[in-house]
Amino acid sequence: MFYEELLEHDLNPFILFDSNGKIKNCNSEAEFLLNFVSADELFNLTLEYASVSFGFNKKFIRLQFEKQTFYAILVGYINEEEIVLRLYKEVTISKPIIIDENFQEANIFTLIELSKSTVLLDKDIQIDEFYDISIPDIKLNINEFLVTINNIFEQLNNISNISIKVYIKTGEYEIIDNKKYTIIAIEFSSKHNIVFDTHQTNTANLNIFFNKNIIRLEIPMII
Amino acid sequence: MDKFITQSPISKQIKKSAILSMNLPVNTLIIGEQGVGKKLLAQEILPNSTAFYAKELEQLIISKHIDLKEYSSIIIYHLEDVINIDEFLQHLTNIKIVATTNQKLTKYNTIFAVKIEIPSLSQRNEDLQKLIEIYTQEALNIYNLSKGDIDNTKLDLNGNGITLKQSIFKHIVLQSMSQKDILSILESYLYKQLQKNKTYKELLSIFEIPLLKASIKAFKSQLKISKQLAINRVTLRKKLHNYFGEL
Numbered sequence: 001m002f003y004e005e006l007l008e009h010d011l012n013p014f015i016l017f018d019s020n021g022k023i024k025n026c027n028s029e030a031e032f033l034l035n036f037v038s039a040d041e042l043f044n045l046t047l048e049y050a051s052v053s054f055g056f057n058k059k060f061i062r063l064q065f066e067k068q069t070f071y072a073i074l075v076g077y078i079n080e081e082e083i084v085l086r087l088y089k090e091v092t093i094s095k096p097i098i099i100d101e102n103f104q105e106a107n108i109f110t111l112i113e114l115s116k117s118t119v120l121l122d123k124d125i126q127i128d129e130f131y132d133i134s135i136p137d138i139k140l141n142i143n144e145f146l147v148t149i150n151n152i153f154e155q156l157n158n159i160s161n162i163s164i165k166v167y168i169k170t171g172e173y174e175i176i177d178n179k180k181y182t183i184i185a186i187e188f189s190s191k192h193n194i195v196f197d198t199h200q201t202n203t204a205n206l207n208i209f210f211n212k213n214i215i216r217l218e219i220p221m222i223i
Numbered sequence: 224m225d226k227f228i229t230q231s232p233i234s235k236q237i238k239k240s241a242i243l244s245m246n247l248p249v250n251t252l253i254i255g256e257q258g259v260g261k262k263l264l265a266q267e268i269l270p271n272s273t274a275f276y277a278k279e280l281e282q283l284i285i286s287k288h289i290d291l292k293e294y295s296s297i298i299i300y301h302l303e304d305v306i307n308i309d310e311f312l313q314h315l316t317n318i319k320i321v322a323t324t325n326q327k328l329t330k331y332n333t334i335f336a337v338k339i340e341i342p343s344l345s346q347r348n349e350d351l352q353k354l355i356e357i358y359t360q361e362a363l364n365i366y367n368l369s370k371g372d373i374d375n376t377k378l379d380l381n382g383n384g385i386t387l388k389q390s391i392f393k394h395i396v397l398q399s400m401s402q403k404d405i406l407s408i409l410e411s412y413l414y415k416q417l418q419k420n421k422t423y424k425e426l427l428s429i430f431e432i433p434l435l436k437a438s439i440k441a442f443k444s445q446l447k448i449s450k451q452l453a454i455n456r457v458t459l460r461k462k463l464h465n466y467f468g469e470l
Contacts, residue, residue, distance in 0.1 A: 113243060121340060142249055
């Protein structure tokens with residue numbers, strides 16, 4: 001009982017699967033994780049890292065599911081009926097945003113257009129744009145935003161199609177200096193999986209999330 | 224010419240990027256080979272700003288002969304000429320910069336949030352044709368000619384707009400020459416050669432090579448050439464043999 005309680009309160013997700021991939025038990029962190037990733041995907045991951053015979057296998061690998069990143073995985077089984085997965089959470093990648101004198105008003109659609117027209121100048125890429133044009137001019141660090149978008153386009157310049165979606169995230173807010181700000185998401189997606197290295201984008205005031213074929217940049221709507 | 228030419232789709236897009244970056248508080252780096260229009264584009268982004276050659280500005284900063292606080296924006300040509308670019312750019316942190324370079328300089332991605340790469344003229348055919356038209360007209364006006372034939376295959380694009388203009392002007396100058404001009408040039412040339420102790424026989428090629436080249440172009444066959452020039456066919460063949468490789 002004590003160990004079950006301990007696992008329930010653990011900050012790292014824990015899932016116990018049966019031999020068919022059905023979840024037999026999991027903690028609250030795992031429940032949160034299951035909002036972003038399916039049980040099937042996690043079960044496949046478990047099988048992929050399971051040891052050849054009974055026992056525990058620990059690997060230091062970087063995994064990212066939406067906003068959560070993990071630095072290690074532990075898979076263990078001692079019989080044919082059950083297998084356990086435990087992921088080790090990295091310190092949150094969401095960074096506190098600091099509003100400083102570099103924040104200036106700009107139109108994000110203009111900035112995206114500028115970045116697109118310079119980085120993808122001679123590239124034959126089909127780009128579909130879905131913009132919520134009701135988004136007003138906002139205050140942001142223009143230089144940092146452009147450098148980040150440039151980096152994203154540079155990493156995507158071998159892809160034949162990109163969809164860019166700019167929208168307001170409903171129900172999510174960013175708290176900066178005790179003030180609540182709506183979040184604007186800029187989403188770059190492709191029909192195919194994307195090779196993207198979030199570490200190449202050095203951003204102090206922007207949050208980037210990457211999952212398979214979607215790169216999402218989130219910025220607070222500071223007017 | 225005072226405007227960046229925008230006849231090709233790619234240069235239209237480049238101009239669009241330049242306009243979008245005009246009012247943004249970010250630095251722009253314009254990359255391209257010699258003569259592609261980097262300076263013109265820089266001047267369109269910052270039309271009222273002072274322009275410096277990077278090397279010259281570096282010297283002014285080192286010798287403290289410039290007060291950078293007086294400038295809110297500047298244009299810098301040939302950034303690649305600066306020895307220590309990092310240190311140089313640190314002096315300019317509060318100034319909006321539009322710099323030009325013929326090198327990629329990927330290291331400075333965070334300093335230059337806008338990077339515009341201008342392709343060579345050979346990749347922008349519509350711009351090339353427009354420039355040929357502009358430079359030809361300019362040359363015709365200067366030499367007071369009404370018409371000039373430009374052989375596009377003889378145009379030099381190695382230095383893009385710079386060598387293109389030079390080769391067009393050369394074409395037009397040659398077409399504008401009278402017999403008197405040619406004799407005068409020859410006289411001047413021969414005088415210099417005589418200082419080098421050249422003989423009559425050595426200098427004869429100056430006259431014979433163009434004559435034979437023009438004859439081949441006009442008559443094709445040796446029979447017709449010898450007939451027209453009224454020289455013996457054996458003599459003609461001997462001369463063609465002597466100048467083989469130069470004709």
